[in-house]
Amino acid sequence: xxxxxxxxxxxxxxxxxxxxxxxxxxxxxxxxxxxxxxxxxxxxxxxxxxxxxxxxxxxxxxxxxxxxxxxxxxxxxxxxxxxxxxxxxxxxxxxxxxxxxxxxxxxxxxxxxxxxxxxxxxxxxxxxxxxxxxxxxxxxxxxxxxxxxxxxxxxxxxxxxxxxxxxxxxxxxxxxxxxxxxxxxxxxxxxxxxxxxxxxxxxxxxxxxxxxxxxxxxxxxxxxxxxxxxxxxxxxxxxxxxxxxxxxxxxxxxxxxxxxxxxxxxxxxxxxxxxxxxxxxxxxxxxxxxxxxxxxxxxxxxxxxxxxxxxxxxxxxxxxxxxxxxxxxxxxxxx
Amino acid sequence: xxxxxxxxxxxxxxxxxxxxxxxxxxxxxxxxxxxxxxxxxxxxxxxxxxxxxxxxxxxxxxxxxxxxxxxxxxxxxxxxxxxxxxxxxxxxxxxxxxxxxxxxxxxxxxxxxxxxxxxxxxxxxxxxxxxxxxxxxxxxxxxxxxxxxxxxxxxxxxxxxxxxxxxxxxxxxxxxxxxxxxxxxxxxxxxxxxxxxxxxxxxxxxxxxxxxxxxxxxxxxxxxxxxxxxxxxxxxxxxxxxxx
Numbered sequence: 001x002x003x004x005x006x007x008x009x010x011x012x013x014x015x016x017x018x019x020x021x022x023x024x025x026x027x028x029x030x031x032x033x034x035x036x037x038x039x040x041x042x043x044x045x046x047x048x049x050x051x052x053x054x055x056x057x058x059x060x061x062x063x064x065x066x067x068x069x070x071x072x073x074x075x076x077x078x079x080x081x082x083x084x085x086x087x088x089x090x091x092x093x094x095x096x097x098x099x100x101x102x103x104x105x106x107x108x109x110x111x112x113x114x115x116x117x118x119x120x121x122x123x124x125x126x127x128x129x130x131x132x133x134x135x136x137x138x139x140x141x142x143x144x145x146x147x148x149x150x151x152x153x154x155x156x157x158x159x160x161x162x163x164x165x166x167x168x169x170x171x172x173x174x175x176x177x178x179x180x181x182x183x184x185x186x187x188x189x190x191x192x193x194x195x196x197x198x199x200x201x202x203x204x205x206x207x208x209x210x211x212x213x214x215x216x217x218x219x220x221x222x223x224x225x226x227x228x229x230x231x232x233x234x235x236x237x238x239x240x241x242x243x244x245x246x247x248x249x250x251x252x253x254x255x256x257x258x259x260x261x262x263x264x265x266x267x268x269x270x271x272x273x274x275x276x277x278x279x280x281x282x283x284x285x286x287x288x289x290x291x292x293x294x295x296x297x298x299x300x301x302x303x304x305x306x307x308x309x310x311x312x313x314x315x316x317x318x319x320x321x322x323x324x325x326x327x328x329x330x331x332x333x334x335x
Numbered sequence: 336x337x338x339x340x341x342x343x344x345x346x347x348x349x350x351x352x353x354x355x356x357x358x359x360x361x362x363x364x365x366x367x368x369x370x371x372x373x374x375x376x377x378x379x380x381x382x383x384x385x386x387x388x389x390x391x392x393x394x395x396x397x398x399x400x401x402x403x404x405x406x407x408x409x410x411x412x413x414x415x416x417x418x419x420x421x422x423x424x425x426x427x428x429x430x431x432x433x434x435x436x437x438x439x440x441x442x443x444x445x446x447x448x449x450x451x452x453x454x455x456x457x458x459x460x461x462x463x464x465x466x467x468x469x470x471x472x473x474x475x476x477x478x479x480x481x482x483x484x485x486x487x488x489x490x491x492x493x494x495x496x497x498x499x500x501x502x503x504x505x506x507x508x509x510x511x512x513x514x515x516x517x518x519x520x521x522x523x524x525x526x527x528x529x530x531x532x533x534x535x536x537x538x539x540x541x542x543x544x545x546x547x548x549x550x551x552x553x554x555x556x557x558x559x560x561x562x563x564x565x566x567x568x569x570x571x572x573x574x575x576x577x578x579x
Contacts, residue, residue: 187426
């Protein structure tokens with residue numbers, strides 16, 4: 001795609017997203033929009049670790065839950081204004097993630113996945129067990145920072161707050177992908193030992209990526225607490241939320257800036273549709289599992305690379321590398 | 336003159352098998368050093384110990400005036416040791432240029448957050464790609480290169496780290512004779528420019544023709560060292576290789 005039409009498409013998409021709250025015909029669809037943008041933030045943030053380094057964390061909801069509870073507790077128990085509560089909570093979670101990361105990223109592959117699941121399970125148990133502070137399994141109620149607004153207006157405000165966070169997460173991904181730091185992270189994904197032998201401090205790079213990823217997830221968790229006003233530990237610390245981040249990223253394409261966003265735009269509304277159409281049945285979980293299997297089987301690279309491949313198929317073929325080499329050699333021979 | 340590499344009593348066991356058994360060697364600075372030995376004699380394990388890929392059970396690795404035994408691989412790379420692998424390893428889903436720009440020489444935050452396509456670094460990368468003869472492939476993905484081209488890319492990428500001492504693990508493995516000649520010429524030229532080499536290789540013609548100093552390993556320890564002529568006539572070497 002030419003860069004002009006690419007930017008045009010991007011501008012059109014951005015305009016549609018910005019206008020969405022005004023186009024949504026009812027409060028429920030506005031709520032679904034907020035949820036979708038929140039998942040887009042979560043998936044894009046997850047991709048700061050998973051996409052760059054190839055470390056698949058199924059337990060990123062630990063940072064979502066901690067961000068949510070941190071913000072909620074600072075607002076309810078310490079009477080902090082919501083903005084400092086949100087920022088401080090997310091920073092503390094990022095530092096915590098960095099410390100956990102020092103140990104967690106020492107293991108790779110399936111072992112790392114298990115460690116990440118263990119983390120979210122431990123956080124869930126901790127929050128549920130610390131009843132005097134967190135309210136235990138009954139959850140935590142968080143007062144809204146916008147008391148003067150009605151439900152619809154509140155959704156509108158949080159839609160834009162999540163959107164700002166999404167833009168920040170996308171910008172961060174974009175900056176990293178063009179930096180030497182990003183180059184090192186991608187090398188870790190390809191061959192960690194090789195990257196280390198070329199001087200890449202792989203542990204430090206992974207820990208920073210882990211902390212940065214957790215920071216954005218915690219910010220989303222904090223906004224969720226202020227928006228939703230009621231925290232259920234079973235939901236905020238669920239492996240399902242972590243799995244959604246992975247699924248959305250894989251579906252769109254983990255190697256692409258907009259891959260997780262695209263995945264969120266498909267999976268989050270689909271999940272809501274299944275909930276509305278089929279009620280409280282667990283069919284949306286089955287659908288999620290089926291989608292994950294289909295993606296892994298037929299589009300392991302995600303939608304964006306699959307579409308790009310399809311577009312390339314209709315273009316005139318390019319000379320292969322070996323043909324170029326042969327051509328060059330024949331030129332050299334003539335010279 | 337580059338720093339010298341020495342090992343003292345380097346030992347590594349895997350379960351009941353001692354792969355490297357009290358190896359003490361000295362790599363001559365400014366020379367092309369060869370490391371030979373029968374299959375399973377511990378050459379690659381020795382490479383991995385020296386470059387920090389695996390931890391030694393005992394013994395020391397000294398580079399210049401520093402002990403680097405417990406250094407992590409990236410610190411060893413920063414100290415000036417570069418290496419290639421027995422089975423060629425590149426980053427297959429990254430372009431040739433991206434492969435070249437991975438090497439990290441400095442770890443200041445500002446430098447790490449700087450653009451990966453810094454003009455000076457790109458020029459350095461092109462310089463090395465030209466020297467190994469694959470500069471026309473800079474936009475190609477690593478996985479689309481032939482095996483020989485991948486070997487050359489691996490070699491070029493190592494030099495982006497500006498190493499003083501380069502450890503090459505079977506550089507001629509699986510490549511055609513013309514390419515072997517090209518690699519030999521390159522190693523000689525780079526050596527004349529002041530870099531030290533330690534080369535593990537099974538191709539005896541290559542080792543004997545290219546190296547100034549040869550170390551022979553058998554059962555995890557050096558059994559002979561010297562010029563190719565000396566080593567070739569050493570009865571212990573003949574016994575290790577031919578069982579005579």
